[in-house]
Amino acid sequence: MKISVIGCGYLGAVHAASMAKLGHDVVGIDVDAAKVEALSQGHAPFYEPGLPELLSETVDNGSLRFSADISQASGATVHFIAVGTPQQADSNAADLRFVDAAFEALLPFIGPGHLVVGKSTVPVGTAQRLAEIIEATGASLAWNPEFLREGFAVQDTISPDRLVYGVRPGDDSASAILDDVYSSILAQETPRIITDFATAELVKVAANAFLATKISFINAMAEVAEVVGADVTQLADAIGHDQRIGRRFLNAGLGFGGGCLPKDIRAFMARASELGAGEALSFLGEVDAINLRRRERMVDLCREVLGGTIEGAKIAVLGLAFKPESDDVRDSPALDVAARLSELGGIVRATDPHAIETSRRVRPGLDYVETVAEAAKDADVVLVLTEWREYRAIDPAELESIVSVRAILDGRNCLDPVQWREAGWTYRALGRP
Incomplete structure (x- = not known):
């Protein structure tokens, strides 16, 4: 099929390359000329495992190309909108300027038989508003939320755990077209859920809200564990055996960040308030607050280990990305903590395998x-703030010859405290005695 993907950031570039890998003829459109040039050369403008190889393969074989000219979408009949929806500067609400601009720019190039597919995460009600505009051209609209994990985005696109189609009730043609787009994925017996627009919009933000709540729950337990001298990792192991709870996303530490969870739960709260359902999501305000408190607690823990003052201390920060296998530092807890320590007078030297330039x-x-x-x-304390594999594997004995003081703070509960303490290190972590 001939497909266009409007917006070639974290979501769009991966989606465009993956659709080409699935056998479609794809053009990716973006207003950033430098990004278009890099992608056209098969170079990913951000770090995502597997994407450079996928880009090279699909660009080289001619199934994928990129352009800054929206008119290049005219040859396609299926158009994916994958632009960003950042948080507004002066409120928690989502900024839909890029979504609206993408739809408006696409209008002259669509008509009967075309399908426009929203991938962007938007407030509920957005699809219904845009459908009226799209349908005036004779085209149809569907909303097909993404569930990508940075670091696994290629895998999650080509082999997703489910597909969700939000379509106007009775619009069987939109679902049929999406079935054609995803035919090879559906052949793997991937679950497919067809809903109305509002439900499809809610699926994405509800999933993110649930994950954020689970992460903040275990971090709330970490706050209690620190007071009573309990070990939050053992607590998580114990309750995680309950199949109703599960162990995944019960890792206490610095909390969540990135370009999705923080802004999505805030936008969800803002939209619910606009609709008169704000009380239903009031708990997400505390979820957000718990998450942000972990950063403050990490700074306090560093101050404790340094004897009460950060000013003048030599501090090593290992990890800047919001999670491993990514160079994304949007709302990164690690980068935030490093900056706070520097602002308090610490002599901070920071490193990351892939996120130095973005930081x-x-x-x-x-x-x-x-x-x-x-x-x-010569560090007085070492902080592990992103759980990269190479940081988890550090040998305490090898690091001992480099530092001034054997003190390590484990911001992700990813190190073995017994190993470090037996090697003579002061080991501290969030939620552990």
Whole structure:
């Protein structure tokens, strides 16, 4: 099928390359000329495992191309909208300017038989509003939310755990077209759920709200565990055996960040308030607050280990991305903590396997170094703030010869406290005695 993907950021670039891999003829459209040029050369403008190889393959074989010219979408009959919906600068609500602009720009190039498919995460009610505009051209609209995990985005696109189609009731043609687009995925017996627009919009934000709540729940338990001297990791193991609860996403630590969960739960609350259902989601305000308190607690823990003052202390920060296998530092707890320690007078040297350049664009004043050894040289304390595999595997004995003081703070509960303490280190972590 001939497909266009409007917006080639984290979501759109992966979706465009994956659709080409599935055998479609795809053009990716983006207003950022530099991004278009990089993608056209088969280079991913951000770090996502598997994406560079997928881009190279599909660009080289001619099934995928990129352009900054929206008219290049005219040859396609299925158009995916995958632009960002960031938080508004002055409120919790989602900023829909990019979504509205993408739809408006596409209008001259669609008509009867065309299907426009929303992938962006939007407030409930957006699809219904846009459907009236799209249907005036004779085209149809569907909403097909994404459920990508950064670090696994290619896998989650090509082999998703479910497909959700939001269509106007009775519009069997929209569902049939999406079945054609995803035919090879459906052949794997992937569950397919067909809903109305509102339900499809809610599926994405409800999933994110649930995950955020689960993460903040275990971090709330970590706050209690610290007071009573309990171990939150053992607590999580114990309750995680209950199949109704499950162990995944019960890892206490610095909390969640990135470009989805924080802004999505805030936008969800804002939209619910607009609709008169704000009380139903009032608990998400505390979910957000718990998450942000973890960052403050990490700074306090660092201050404790340093004897009461951060000013002048040499602090090594390992990890800046909001999660491993990503260079995304949007609302990153790790980068936020590093910046706070620097603002309090700490001499911070920070490193990350892939997120140094993205961090430098957001926090240019920090001292970034390439290796763990450079960051930890003569350090008074070492902080592990993103659970990269190479940080989890650090040998305490090897690091001992580099630092000034054997003190390590585990912001992700990803290290073995027994190993570090037996090696003579002061080990502290969130939610553990």
